[in-house]
Amino acid sequence: MTIINNALTGSLAAQVALTATSQNIANLQTKGYTRQGVLLTALQPTEAVKSGGNGVEVSALIRFSDDYKNQQMWRSNSEINRFSHTQPYLTQLERVMGDATASLSAGVDGFFAALNASDVDPTSTPLRQQVVSEADSMAQHFNSMNNVVSSQLLSLRQQRSAIPAQANEAIAAIALMNQNIVGSGAAGTNVSALIDARDQAIDALAGLMALEVTNQADGTRDVSLKSGPPLVIGSLGGSISVTGSATGTQTINLTFETANFVIGNQIVGGQMGGLGEFEEKVLLPLQQSIADIAENIATRTNDLLTVGFDMDGAAGQPLFTFNAIGSGASGMLRLTGITATQLAFSADAANPGNSDNLVQIIALMNTPITVSSIGSVLLGDADTQLVGKLGIDSKQNIALLSTADTVRSQAISDWQSTSGVNRDEEAVDLVEFQNMFQANMKVIAVANSLFDATLAMMN
Structure with missing residues (x-):
């Protein structure tokens, strides 16, 4: 019936x-x-x-499911991870460089304060000894700050070295899911759970680097870097690796079938892109700026000391030894080992009480120097401006992180409303x-x- x-x-x-x-x-x-x-x-x-x-x-x-909302989810995950993994580094740098006792300014101010005190009585051994002590303290401030930045570079690179394993796992999962979706779909099986698993893997990969995801007619999704190189095509997946050099720098490589790409400067967004951006735009310029200030103080002070005369009327000697970044030497700034008596404060060999040369050294505080990340600045203001720039970078990152967090929350809410x-x-x-x-x-x-x-x- x-x-x-x-x-x-x-x-x-x-x-x-x-x-x-x-x-x-x-x-x-x-x-x-x-x-x-x-x-x-x-x-x-x-x-x-x-x-x-x-x-x-x-x-x-x-x-x-709404593909636009999926794409928004993945993009927002890339952005929030781009900024969230760099903020701890910025916060630490702000705290250390802005510290009243540990900052570069504390060391520089202490050194020049001792020089000013010696100008009262250039022949006073205790005052001269104080100059040597403060010079050593200043050197330690520079070395400590350089060590902080070097430690961050090491930590950042170790963090980046761990990313390929996570990325390759996600890439392999996406490729496998593509294969299973095509096979199961052809057999008439419900593939919704497989698609969900694939989308979760794409979201995880998007947290590591910004992606372009393209839907194909057979139900697969091709995934590539935002800049173009492919990560997944159908059931084929690439492999990312990080190799280090003797100098500590890293190269990021992508292998896809028989093709090899160097993709270090092509990865944007996500954790890996954010770390690379922070290293190139903040950390390395900051390290070079610290070196610039140290080199200017060392070179200019040494140049003046070597044209003056010490307490015994002998020609002056350098006070500092500067070691450039990557030189392999221990410490960026060190003392040469001259004694307080050998400080060449006098411009007259016959008059140890003369302080003309010392006055010129003191005047270095108001001498313009060139610092790589901030340009021309008075030596005495260099650290303050460096800390100010770092504060601006940190506040900008916090603002971008807050925006990314809002966008991510909205993207999740939009996805939930449909899916x-x-x-x-x-x-x-x-x-x-x-x-x-x-x-x-x-x-x-x-x-x-x-x-x-x-x-x-x-x-």
């Missing part, structure tokens, strides 16, 4: 819908789960002209499809009663 057939298709469709609803409810707290539903289609009559139809069928299982499971909505669907099933079973019961009544009448 058509009535029974219609009711049977209706009850079966309700069962499929209930299964989809129960799956949604079961995954209410599953991260990245995309809710599913059924598309019901009325079956047209095939024979009887006056038939209402042949029931209903589940023509498709629906994934409630997330809503318990209230599912509860309504559960009741609706349960009623649908019970109603169809009632129709079958009515049809059976009619059939029995017809048989009884015929008998």
